[in-house]
Amino acid sequence: MESIFRYFLLCSLLVITCSYAAQTSFRPKALILPVTKDASTLQYVARINQRTPLVPVALTVDLGGQFMWENCYTNYISTTYRPARCGSAQCSLAKSTSCSTDCPGRPAPGCNNNTCGLLPDNTVTRTATSGDLGSDVVTMQSTDGKNPGRVVSVPRFLFVCGSALDGLANGVMGMAGLGRTKISLPYQFSSAFSFPKIFAICLSASTNSPGVVFFGPGPYKFLLNADASTNLQYTPLLKNPVSTASAFTQGDASTEYFIGVKSIQVNEKDVPVNKTLLKINNQGFGGTKISTVNPYTVLHSSIYKAVIKAFSDSLSEVPRVATVAPFGLCFNSTFIGSTRLGAGVPSINLVLQNKDVVWRIFGANSMVQVSQDGLCLGVVDGGVDVMTSIVLGGYQIENNLLQFDLARSRLGFSSLLFGRQTTCGNFNFTLNA
Ligand SMILES: *[C@@H]1O[C@H](CO)[C@@H](O)[C@H](O)[C@H]1NC(C)=O
Ligand SMILES: *[C@@H]1O[C@H](CO)[C@@H](O)[C@H](O)[C@H]1NC(C)=O
Ligand SMILES: *[C@@H]1O[C@H](CO)[C@@H](O)[C@H](O)[C@H]1NC(C)=O
Ligand SMILES: *[C@@H]1O[C@H](CO)[C@@H](O)[C@H](O)[C@H]1NC(C)=O
Numbered sequence: 001m002e003s004i005f006r007y008f009l010l011c012s013l014l015v016i017t018c019s020y021a022a023q024t025s026f027r028p029k030a031l032i033l034p035v036t037k038d039a040s041t042l043q044y045v046a047r048i049n050q051r052t053p054l055v056p057v058a059l060t061v062d063l064g065g066q067f068m069w070e071n072c073y074t075n076y077i078s079t080t081y082r083p084a085r086c087g088s089a090q091c092s093l094a095k096s097t098s099c100s101t102d103c104p105g106r107p108a109p110g111c112n113n114n115t116c117g118l119l120p121d122n123t124v125t126r127t128a129t130s131g132d133l134g135s136d137v138v139t140m141q142s143t144d145g146k147n148p149g150r151v152v153s154v155p156r157f158l159f160v161c162g163s164a165l166d167g168l169a170n171g172v173m174g175m176a177g178l179g180r181t182k183i184s185l186p187y188q189f190s191s192a193f194s195f196p197k198i199f200a201i202c203l204s205a206s207t208n209s210p211g212v213v214f215f216g217p218g219p220y221k222f223l224l225n226a227d228a229s230t231n232l233q234y235t236p237l238l239k240n241p242v243s244t245a246s247a248f249t250q251g252d253a254s255t256e257y258f259i260g261v262k263s264i265q266v267n268e269k270d271v272p273v274n275k276t277l278l279k280i281n282n283q284g285f286g287g288t289k290i291s292t293v294n295p296y297t298v299l300h301s302s303i304y305k306a307v308i309k310a311f312s313d314s315l316s317e318v319p320r321v322a323t324v325a326p327f328g329l330c331f332n333s334t335f336i337g338s339t340r341l342g343a344g345v346p347s348i349n350l351v352l353q354n355k356d357v358v359w360r361i362f363g364a365n366s367m368v369q370v371s372q373d374g375l376c377l378g379v380v381d382g383g384v385d386v387m388t389s390i391v392l393g394g395y396q397i398e399n400n401l402l403q404f405d406l407a408r409s410r411l412g413f414s415s416l417l418f419g420r421q422t423t424c425g426n427f428n429f430t431l432n433a
Helices: 002-013 015-025 089-093 185-193 301-314
Strands: 031-037 044-050 055-062 068-070 098-100 115-118 131-143 148-161 174-177 198-202 211-215 233-238 263-266 288-290 297-299 330-332 348-351 358-361 367-369 374-377 379-381 390-392 400-405 410-416
Touching: 031 131, 055 068, 089 131, 089 148, 148 185, 185 198, 185 211, 233 358, 263 301, 297 301, 301 379, 358 410
Parallel strands: 055 174, 068 148, 288 390, 297 379
Antiparallel strands: 031 044, 031 211, 044 055, 044 131, 068 174, 098 115, 115 131, 131 148, 198 211, 198 400, 233 410, 263 348, 297 390, 330 374, 348 358, 367 374, 400 410
């Protein structure tokens, strides 16, 4: 009796702690993470609550990134940080091949002896450093697919200490990797809560209304009640056998998500491109990947030239305006109508495993307004030395729901959600009462 009384007394003092304790039996079916587009860098930034006491840590979302990394060398205060000891299960899960034994001075996050290390990669500037693997508490909001629900926690969420913050959005402390490894965010959340290894991203084009990453299966409901997990088209996710990271160990595969584009069409007509460039070769060159760190699609020079020509030919009657970097084809938008799917221009079609599976890129995802009447095709010339021939960038995937099913190794894509009268900025983040 007395102990129960004490429990309630304690709870009224420590409401937060007790409500977490009471939730340990609650198993979420899915989690959500709001993602906001940063206006100056065009990066997609998420805030993850971590440490004890909890603090929000801003991280740039990296779809193909290997794991979560953050600067833990300054202002990292937490009673629950634990270094991963060399030879531990955590180090082998992370596929670490190094062990740090000589950190000078006092132990601190990022500086412990007998701790395994990895190579955190700033994929914006392509700068890799080395850093310790460690774990700490991370909390996330669960969801019923429609609203945020209870907060759940992962007590030993693995991440790596990194310091290469240059080039990341203001206030950002690292990157949140959603790539194909056993310690990326989707894998760790799926194993912590035993839900299927599925996640989805829906990036908002607006810097004011956040988009969302769903960890776990659908429904993924957006106002007004549109379930974006239905009516998806599916294409296999392909593995690139050679790492595309800035630094890696010989033999590592890429952790990024590749799809098999067989041909490109503009105005429903095939664009002549070198088909060899569309395949991934033994050295890891070629192919098509999806990236959230490239703000716009980057194409191998020869593909870029062919697409620009086809697009330009199909809009030959529209007056041009001076190009604005980084783009190479710009129109006077007063001569282009607008439609439900954005600027009224021909769609760019990515034909996938067969002619019935087509990713159509409409005006809202292809044309970028650069001035009052300047409207440019939002693709960039990557040169002839690019490793990956087609990098589908952030602008091209905004307001499209992309579902990555890691167990079945397939991508589900919704096409532009405007067609379903909703947007990725339309998730209802109001807590369910
Ligand atoms: C690591 O070990 C070295 C050599 O024993 C010692 O000088 C150093 O203080 C230790 N560092 C930490 C962080 O424990
Ligand atoms: C197509 O691309 C491959 C790979 O870069 C290159 O070796 C080949 O010469 C190209 N073919 C043509 C016809 O340009
Ligand atoms: C676009 O066309 C309109 C209408 O003809 C014209 O007034 C305007 O100056 C043009 N803009 C540019 C940048 O050429
Ligand atoms: C958003 O969700 C809250 C909580 O369920 C609900 O009360 C509210 O009506 C929803 N907003 C809209 C616009 O549907």
